Amino acid sequence: MDAREELRALSTAVLAVTARQSVREVLQTIVSAARRLLNARYAALGVPDEDSGAFAEFVVDGVSDAQWRAIGPLPRQHGLLAVLLRDPAPLRLADIRSHPRFEYWPKHHPELRDFLGMPITHGDEILGALYLANKRDGSFDREDEDLLRILAGHAAIALINARLYERSRELSVLEERDRIARELHDSVAQKLFSLRLTADAAAALVSRDPDRAVVQLGVVRSLAAEASDELRAIVVGLRPADVAREGLDAALGKQVRLLDRVHAARVVLRVTEPVPRLAPDREDAAYRVVQEALHNALRHADARTVEVRLFVSAVSLVVEVCDDGLGLRPTDQASLGLTSMRSRAESVGGRLVVSSQPGKGTTVRVEVPIE
Numbered sequence: 001m002d003a004r005e006e007l008r009a010l011s012t013a014v015l016a017v018t019a020r021q022s023v024r025e026v027l028q029t030i031v032s033a034a035r036r037l038l039n040a041r042y043a044a045l046g047v048p049d050e051d052s053g054a055f056a057e058f059v060v061d062g063v064s065d066a067q068w069r070a071i072g073p074l075p076r077q078h079g080l081l082a083v084l085l086r087d088p089a090p091l092r093l094a095d096i097r098s099h100p101r102f103e104y105w106p107k108h109h110p111e112l113r114d115f116l117g118m119p120i121t122h123g124d125e126i127l128g129a130l131y132l133a134n135k136r137d138g139s140f141d142r143e144d145e146d147l148l149r150i151l152a153g154h155a156a157i158a159l160i161n162a163r164l165y166e167r168s169r170e171l172s173v174l175e176e177r178d179r180i181a182r183e184l185h186d187s188v189a190q191k192l193f194s195l196r197l198t199a200d201a202a203a204a205l206v207s208r209d210p211d212r213a214v215v216q217l218g219v220v221r222s223l224a225a226e227a228s229d230e231l232r233a234i235v236v237g238l239r240p241a242d243v244a245r246e247g248l249d250a251a252l253g254k255q256v257r258l259l260d261r262v263h264a265a266r267v268v269l270r271v272t273e274p275v276p277r278l279a280p281d282r283e284d285a286a287y288r289v290v291q292e293a294l295h296n297a298l299r300h301a302d303a304r305t306v307e308v309r310l311f312v313s314a315v316s317l318v319v320e321v322c323d324d325g326l327g328l329r330p331t332d333q334a335s336l337g338l339t340s341m342r343s344r345a346e347s348v349g350g351r352l353v354v355s356s357q358p359g360k361g362t363t364v365r366v367e368v369p370i371e
Helices: 003-018 023-037 065-071 079-086 142-205 210-235 241-246 248-262 280-300 330-334 336-346
Strands: 040-048 055-061 091-093 115-122 125-135 266-271 305-313 316-323 351-356 362-369
Touching: 023 040, 023 055, 023 125, 023 142, 040 079, 040 115, 079 091, 079 115, 079 125, 115 142, 125 142, 142 210, 241 248, 241 280, 248 266, 248 280, 248 305, 248 316, 280 305, 280 316, 280 336, 280 362, 336 351, 336 362
Parallel strands: 266 305
Antiparallel strands: 040 055, 040 125, 091 115, 115 125, 305 316, 316 362, 351 362
16 A cells, blocks of 8 residues: 555544544444555454443454354453453564464454554553454564554544543433423423312212212313323333334443442443344333333442343343342332333233342342244
8 A cells, every 4th residue: 555545544534533423433444444554454443341341342344244244243352352451552463373362263263363453542541452463465563553553543532532422412311301300290290280189179079069070070081181191292202212223232231331320339231142132112111121120229229239130041031130239028019110110021021020038139030022
């Protein structure tokens, strides 16, 4: 690649950071530019997940879609991949297999030789890493390392921008919740108050003036319909955007990270395997049940740790919310919240199981059929 083509490739990567593209598209542009600029056969960029030990993003270049599917699930943070997520120093090897942390590559994985890895850093924090292998014209050298460091800097900007966007979005979510609460208070709550007064008036008139009682019951019916319509107007369209766009695991990850920041309790998510997409009503039901379970644990259980576990069991997708709090009293099993959660799970063919001991915490388990 001559100097003009090199400059054009680098310019493309730089402009991608400021373009209105998704983070994954920007990272893919940077990976592709790195592979072309350094004349490597293979390139990848990994961004670690904070909770699962896997990667939140892992983009590759030089591997066909068919090869990538044959390789299998995304790699986890181990071996050489993990070295560059823990140590901010770049790593340049003539033979990747000579490194003491080299482990293996999966079946169908291309065979790698020379290797250049560059952590993506922001201050003292390592945000991810760039990995290049099999240089076509010799071995990676110091100039390649310097160029890859520049690209890693642009990747860091993209990731920091994405993080800032996510935080601003979380603030928007909280503002939207406040707006909905105000609407509920200003309109629906007032109508429900009027409905209650009118129902009381009708009850008082039943024995001494049945005709007026019938009129008041008509008002009750009208107020109930108006309240129902206003609730529906508030709720319609509130399907979590993250669930619809990214799936249950990603949406729960964002919810858990937000709750972990705003509550004293430690809130974590454990995902042990790839999570399949489900029908929208099933994903929504599971998400809403988990939301309610998290709310109960954080508001009422006095828990120090709340753990959300997401996994596949037989023909069901299972989510468990486990806390180390006060536990449930016998009367709590029939509470409106648990009744609503159970009803929501059963509405999509699933089931809810709650186990608890006083002083030893609570586990809420929702199972939703995959097929």
